Amino acid sequence: MSNVMASNVLAPAAPLPQAGAARTAEPQAPSRSVRWLHDLPVRSALVGAASIALFVLAWHVATTWKLDLYVRFMNVPTPADVLASAEAAWGSPTFGSHLLMSCRRIAYGFALAALVAIPLGLLMGRFRLLREMVFPVSEVLRPIPAIAWVPMSIMLWPTNEQSIVFITFLGSFFPILLNTLHGMATVDPVLVRAARCLGAREAAVFREVYLPATLPQIFTGLTVGMGVAWVSLIAAEMISGQFGIGYFTWEAYSLVQYPDIALGMIAIGVLGLASSWTIRLLGRLVMPWSPAR
Amino acid sequence: MSVTSLKARVARAGQAQPPLDARSERQGRIEIEDFGLRYKTPTGFTEAVTGVSLTVEPGEFVSIIGPSGCGKSTMLNALAGFLKPTSGSVRVDGKPVDGPGADRGMIFQQYSLFPWKTVRQNVEFGLKMKGVEAAERQRQARTLLGLAGLSQFEDHYPEALSGGMKQRVGIVRALATGPRILLLDEPFGALDAQTRLIMQQILTNMWQRLKISVLFVTHDIDEAIFLSDRVYVMTARPGSIKAEIAVPLARPREPAVIMSSEFLALRRGLMSLIREESLKAMGGEINADALKGLATNFDNNDLARSL
Ligand SMILES: Nc1ncnc2c1ncn2[C@@H]1O[C@H](COP(=O)(O)OP(=O)(O)O)[C@@H](O)[C@H]1O
Numbered sequence: 357m358s359n360v361m362a363s364n365v366l367a368p369a370a371p372l373p374q375a376g377a378a379r380t381a382e383p384q385a386p387s388r389s390v391r392w393l394h395d396l397p398v399r400s401a402l403v404g405a406a407s408i409a410l411f412v413l414a415w416h417v418a419t420t421w422k423l424d425l426y427v428r429f430m431n432v433p434t435p436a437d438v439l440a441s442a443e444a445a446w447g448s449p450t451f452g453s454h455l456l457m458s459c460r461r462i463a464y465g466f467a468l469a470a471l472v473a474i475p476l477g478l479l480m481g482r483f484r485l486l487r488e489m490v491f492p493v494s495e496v497l498r499p500i501p502a503i504a505w506v507p508m509s510i511m512l513w514p515t516n517e518q519s520i521v522f523i524t525f526l527g528s529f530f531p532i533l534l535n536t537l538h539g540m541a542t543v544d545p546v547l548v549r550a551a552r553c554l555g556a557r558e559a560a561v562f563r564e565v566y567l568p569a570t571l572p573q574i575f576t577g578l579t580v581g582m583g584v585a586w587v588s589l590i591a592a593e594m595i596s597g598q599f600g601i602g603y604f605t606w607e608a609y610s611l612v613q614y615p616d617i618a619l620g621m622i623a624i625g626v627l628g629l630a631s632s633w634t635i636r637l638l639g640r641l642v643m644p645w646s647p648a649r
Numbered sequence: 650m651s652v653t654s655l656k657a658r659v660a661r662a663g664q665a666q667p668p669l670d671a672r673s674e675r676q677g678r679i680e681i682e683d684f685g686l687r688y689k690t691p692t693g694f695t696e697a698v699t700g701v702s703l704t705v706e707p708g709e710f711v712s713i714i715g716p717s718g719c720g721k722s723t724m725l726n727a728l729a730g731f732l733k734p735t736s737g738s739v740r741v742d743g744k745p746v747d748g749p750g751a752d753r754g755m756i757f758q759q760y761s762l763f764p765w766k767t768v769r770q771n772v773e774f775g776l777k778m779k780g781v782e783a784a785e786r787q788r789q790a791r792t793l794l795g796l797a798g799l800s801q802f803e804d805h806y807p808e809a810l811s812g813g814m815k816q817r818v819g820i821v822r823a824l825a826t827g828p829r830i831l832l833l834d835e836p837f838g839a840l841d842a843q844t845r846l847i848m849q850q851i852l853t854n855m856w857q858r859l860k861i862s863v864l865f866v867t868h869d870i871d872e873a874i875f876l877s878d879r880v881y882v883m884t885a886r887p888g889s890i891k892a893e894i895a896v897p898l899a900r901p902r903e904p905a906v907i908m909s910s911e912f913l914a915l916r917r918g919l920m921s922l923i924r925e926e927s928l929k930a931m932g933g934e935i936n937a938d939a940l941k942g943l944a945t946n947f948d949n950n951d952l953a954r955s956l
């Protein structure tokens with residue numbers, strides 16, 4: 357298999373001498389004028405834009421022709437409908453406040469989860485007794501999806517707002533905790549010993565070795581946690597919310613404002629993307645030593 | 650800047666580190682007496698080292714050579730303060746070793762630079778732990794890196810360095826706090842032969858300049874002879890001292906010394922001492938009868954036919 361491929365690749369590269377000279381000279385001129393096309397960022401941006409355009413086109417075709425291919429597009433709004441409702445929503449203060457509300461819930465829930473899970477994971481990684489005490493509880497609670505906590509959460513917390521933030525917190529808590537723990541378990545022991553030999557005491561080893569060595573894993577946890585936070589938030593808003601983009605999307609269905617469903621979905625997608633970009637950017641700022649991924 | 654803070658700075662800078670040549674008055678005697686250490690394993694105990702006694706005089710360069718698994722790292726780790734001896738004692742300048750500390754620098758076989766710190770920050774680490782203030786430790790790290798010819802890499806992260814360069818930075822980092830003793834555990838084992846020679850030269854230069862005591866673990870006979878004043882040969886596990894060999898070669902030693910007849914004589918002696926132990930560590934000589942059996946197979950062309 358690989359031999360066949362290799363010979364296919366090699367064959368045109370070993371032509372007759374005269375033909376070879378002509379061939380190398382010829383494509384050089386045009387390739388220079390479109391070289392920027394082959395620059396990786398430009399190229400991938402173009403391909404990305406094209407793929408999105410194709411998706412919108414397919415959407416447009418399916419909805420304007422009202423295709424019925426078992427999956428039914430009769431009631432699905434066209435891109436133009438959604439654009440129109442987006443313009444309307446942009447003008448009204450309610451849409452903005454829904455977005456703001458969701459972002460605030462994510463910010464509170466996620467920040468709280470990070471503030472609890474990262475130190476807890478670091479300490480659990482360092483102190484065996486704590487790990488042995490917390491781990492069983494976390495293993496029992498972890499498989500329960502955050503959405504399953506909705507009724508319990510409503511009973512636990514005095515206000516609706518608090519219970520939704522709690523759901524978001526739960527969603528991101530376990531990915532962050534487990535990744536931090538895993539990061540702590542994989543810290544290279546020779547680095548710890550090197551630090552001790554250079555006079556570092558317990559607190560300094562923790563701050564100067566364990567923490568930075570675990571940061572890449574912590575950021576993996578934050579990225580995953582942010583994704584799960586959005587999933588949990590939207591579900592919680594749909595079930596028990598009065599505000600928020602999840603509630604907006606569900607309400608649009610109840611009120612038969614179909615373009616708003618798509619608008620809500622797109623808004624959720626954009627917000628999710630923006631928050632994971634933020635985390636990646638933060639990761640690059642905090643870890644200048646690690647190659648960009 | 651106020652007068653008091655200036656005074657404090659001067660005082661701190663003064664106490665931070667003696668100049669390089671002032672270290673010669675300092676001690677650095679290693680005394681290991683009847684040292685034994687066994688590891689607890691799931692099935693019981695592993696006797697790693699038994700009854701080792703050795704000394705390193707202040708300013709001396711001593712190597713330990715022995716087959717792998719004979720407990721060289723174990724002994725060095727006990728000296729560094731990571732392991733407690735099960736029997737006997739490990740003392741530095743008369744005081745029993747109690748936990749790791751910056752008075753004993755250690756270089757590991759694995760590269761141990763902090764990946765999240767630049768070369769300069771790595772070198773500064775020990776000074777930072779000592780509480781030396783940022784500007785002062787930066788100055789000292791720069792000086793040391795300059796001496797080691799690493800100035801142009803001071804802002805690189807370790808990932809961008811070659812293996813030899815990483816170990817060089819590791820040595821500079823260990824020396825930055827001004828230790829009395831340097832412990833090296835097969836530090837050049839992962840380097841290619843050429844780089845290894847250069848590193849040996851660099852290490853000898855630094856050692857001569859700083860006059861600290863060095864205990865160097867290796868399994869490379871040439872390296873041990875070239876570097877050391879004395880060489881201890883260890884037996885297979887459980888490790889103990891099999892022989893102690895003085896290396897009377899004049900210093901400074903040029904790389905060409907390895908061709909001298911004195912060097913070769915030392916080499917031959919060490920070689921035979923170690924061969925015995927390495928065979929023991931591997932479970933004995935290859936049985937003559939087994940070799941005969943193998944030869945029969947070759948005669949019958951079994952192997953050739955199957956190929
Ligand atoms: N943590 C440990 N637990 C159990 N046995 C160990 C441990 N570390 C080393 N040993 C055993 O002790 C012996 C000496 O190990 P080591 O000091 O690393 O040898 P060397 O450095 O000379 O190769 C080896 O047989 C090794 O298997």
Ligand SMILES: [Mg+2]
Nearest residue numbers: 721722723834
């Ligand atoms: Mg070893």
